[in-house]
Amino acid sequence: MPSPPVTAAAAGTWKLADRTVHRMGFGSMRITANPDRELALTVLRRAVELGVNHIDTAAFYFSPGGTLRVGSGPTRYATELIREALWPYPEDLVIATKVGPGYDPVTGAFMQALTPAALRAQVEENLRRLGRDHLDVVNLRILKKPGHDSVAERFGVLAELRDAGLIRHLGLSNIRADHLDEAAAIAPVVCVQNSYGLDNNRQDDALLRICGERGIAFVPFFAIAGARREDGAGSDHDAALWDVAHAHGVTPHQVRLAWTLHQGPHVLAIPGTGDPDHLVDNIAAGALRLSPAEVARLDSLVVEDAAAPADGRQVDPAHRARTE
Ligand SMILES: NC(=O)c1ccc[n+]([C@@H]2O[C@H](COP(=O)([O-])OP(=O)(O)OC[C@H]3O[C@@H](n4cnc5c(N)ncnc54)[C@H](OP(=O)(O)O)[C@@H]3O)[C@@H](O)[C@H]2O)c1
Secondary structure, three states, X not given: OOOOOOXXXXXXXXXXXXXXXXXXXXXXXXXXHOOOHHHHHHHHHHHHHOOOOEEEOOOOOEEOOOOOOOOOOOOEEHHHHHHHXXXXXXXXXXXXXXXXXXXXXXXXXXXXXXXXXXXXXXXXXXXHHHOOOOEEEEEEEOOOOOOOOOOHHHXXXXXXHHHOOOEXXXXXXXXXXXXXXXXXXXXXXXXXXXXXXXXXXXXXXXXXXXXXXXXXXXXXXXXXXXXXXXXXXXXXXXXXXXXXXXXXXXXXXXXXXXXXXXXXXXXXXXXXXXXXXXXXXXXXXXXXXXXXXXXXXXXXOOOOEOOEOOOOOOOOHXXXXXXX
């Protein structure tokens, strides 16, 4: 008889302030790219059946025209798919969303909401599309600028909305350590969500450690896609990844995910997939236990800067502009 699938509980738990979540969650950015709406709903429902109780989303995850700019036909919002698939929401489900960027309706440019009114409107849009009267976690997602780029005013707006009861907990995304310090002086920060993985943005090793020391969850995105980012998972993997994968009878993608979870008990995974089999594999990766020697071998892989992929591949600047 086949053994039952591994559940998200295998990855262990973390407390996002007063909410306990399994460390293996789900990222919903890619579900809107699936032309098969029913399949997208199935993946979301299956994730929750398999114990996922931490789902990441954003009101700007929509197709066509949204973050991934794929597909055609009627607009599908990730937040609305989540509502359709999962309403009434399970008690233990934490939905983390993000505000900050949005698409200019005229030019289609991915731009930063800078005014308090614009941020409030984004929070309200999330509430409306998710069908909730409060948001569990809202990350202020910034677009990086060189030099000092204060988050104080924008984070202050979200802190006010938190005080007003529209938001339970606050986080930050795409940030540096100085942004974290600035925000934490205004209101508690429960999570930091940055692009990070085995061979992606390893300069954030230090930020990941700082978060651990302060009891803040570090939530990497592109943990599987790595330096390929919006282009999704690759099929070329370093020999070390293959060796570790073969030793455990799993895929290199699962090893990438497991590696992130081995970076600390405060690291939460939010892999994104529209494929039910990949979903099962990803959740199973939460049960993978890598030996110190395996982690060390993986760590010795070429450290790539996300801005300069080691394979020499040119990243589409339009893609980069959407996420930095
Ligand atoms: N804060 C931010 O600025 C930000 C930015 C980007 C993303 N995010 C969040 O982070 C989440 C994760 O990022 P992501 O979805 O872009 O990237 P990811 O989780 O690193 O990787 C997703 C890619 O890997 C593939 N994949 C997933 N599981 C796989 C498996 N087991 N085997 C083989 N291929 C697999 C997916 O394709 P298939 O669909 O074919 O499985 C897709 O191409 C997003 O969904 C979103 O919620 C946040």
